[in-house]
């Protein structure tokens with residue numbers, strides 16, 4: 304399989320037994336049997352074709368900023384859509400981005416060009432692909448507010464283009480996750496603004512993040528979705544779990560909605576901490592917290 308992948312994407316874009324702790328913001332995770340980084344849709348489709356033919360499981364990732372990979376790793380091919388597929392074009396008020404482009408880079412480009420609308424995303428450390436799958440959002444903005452259309456490779460191998468309406472966005476969800484298609488490219492509609500005003504708004508949001516979030520530790524951002532009518536962090540705090548710790552996995556003392564890795568946490572410790580938080584919040588308030596973080600390589604149901 305290694306040779307096949309090397310032929311398809313080039314030897315310098317494939318790794319065997321690659322530790323996923325080096326590719327996730329949680330800084331945990333065992334080896335991916337193979338990690339491959341295609342540079343275009345043709346290579347991506349070829350890798351998927353090769354996996355299917357060989358009966359090899361495969362999955363897609365971006366920057367690994369919403370991902371908990373198990374200590375055992377992933378016994379298949381992880382296809383990483385990242386730097387090799389990260390072009391950004393600007394045409395008038397429109398921005399076209401390949402799936403691997405980082406939101407942070409897109410936001411600063413938009414700022415330089417005097418295009419407003421992406422400020423909310425300027426502190427989200429994910430790719431456009433990862434952000435569209437879960438309709439990433441912050442400080443009152445969401446991807447759905449600025450998306451015009453999205454190009455995907457569907458499960459049956461067809462290239463499709465979805466309008467914003469067809470994306471069926473909801474709170475931290477879109478049709479992409481449900482149907483298992485892969486985001487290739489997106490077109491965003493921004494609006495004219497001044498670089499100074501846009502920069503000021505981005506700075507303001509950055510200050511809020513630094514003040515409220517435990518950015519000094521490895522994490523995957525907010526661990527749980529917001530249950531309707533509540534805040535996950537507040538429920539966790541009220542359940543007496545501020546600072547609750549298993550090994551080096553901890554409910555952040557600064558922001559209870561974040562599970563952090565204090566340095567040497569394992570994926571099992573993080574997963575167990577998440578499970579216990581869910582259990583104790585349910586016991587205290589009858590509310591089931593659902594994870595925003597995606598699990599890979601654990602087997603069975605997502606937590």
Ligand SMILES: Cc1cc2nc3c(=O)[nH]c(=O)nc-3n(C[C@H](O)[C@H](O)[C@H](O)COP(=O)(O)OP(=O)(O)OC[C@H]3O[C@@H](n4cnc5c(N)ncnc54)[C@H](O)[C@@H]3O)c2cc1C
Pocket residue numbers: 328362363364365366367368369370384402426427428429430431432433434435436437438439440441479484485486487518522523524525597
């Ligand atoms: C410090 C910090 C702060 C954060 N703040 C926020 C925030 O304010 N708001 C917010 O919404 N999130 C936030 N996050 C979480 C995370 O950055 C977002 O969820 C981001 O959109 C994930 O993108 P990614 O490229 O890292 O995806 P990954 O973590 O690599 O993948 C996440 C999921 O998306 C799927 N996926 C990735 N790329 C594609 C693709 N091209 N096609 C199909 N599926 C794909 C993967 O299979 C996986 O299921 C934060 C994370 C951190 C570490």
